[in-house]
Structure formats: C-alpha cells, structure tokens
Amino acid sequence: MTVFAFPTSNWLILKNRDHAIGLFQGMFEKNTLTFNPGWDSRAHKLDTFTDVRDLQHQLKAQGVELVSEADESTTGPASFVAVDPDGNPILVDQHV
Secondary structure, three states, X not given: OEEEEEEEOOEEEEEEOOEEEEXXXXXXXXXXXXXXXXXXXXXXXXOOOOOHHHHHHHHHHOOOOEEEXXXXXXXXXXXXXXXXXXXXXXXXXXXX
C-alpha cells in the first residue's frame, strides 16, 4: 500500500494496485462512500465514461431518493448524494 495523495494533514488517499481508499478527518459528518465518474484509479481523465447526470437520471428512474442533485442542464463537473439504509451518504462526484 502506498500514499497516493495527501494535500493536507487532514486527509490522504492510499492505493494498493488499482484500488484506492480516501481517509478524511473532519471533512464529512458520517462515513461517506464516494464514486468519481470520469477518472481512472490514478485520477486521470477517462476517454469515455457515464456522465454523473446520466447516473443520477437512472437512479431517480428506479425510485432512489437523492439528498442533493446535479443540475441536469449543465455539463462538466457536478455531483449528487444519496443515503444508504444506515444513513451514510453516497457521493457521486464528477470532476471532469
């Protein structure tokens, strides 16, 4: 396991081969699972990926309630948040 990124003393990202985990102290109130469409495991932009707004649309069509939503009239970076059955946020955060 290696440290991939650590821009402040309050968080870092650890990598083991193609797997990454972010550890954040004081940034989120609860345990948060995060997905980053558009990035590979090294935070490099992918040539093709499913846009966050398309993912949001699919989840809403299946009846998933969102706590916050991406503006579907925009392009580029955006995010939305759902909550798992235990009350923990699931953040889908597109940076590209």
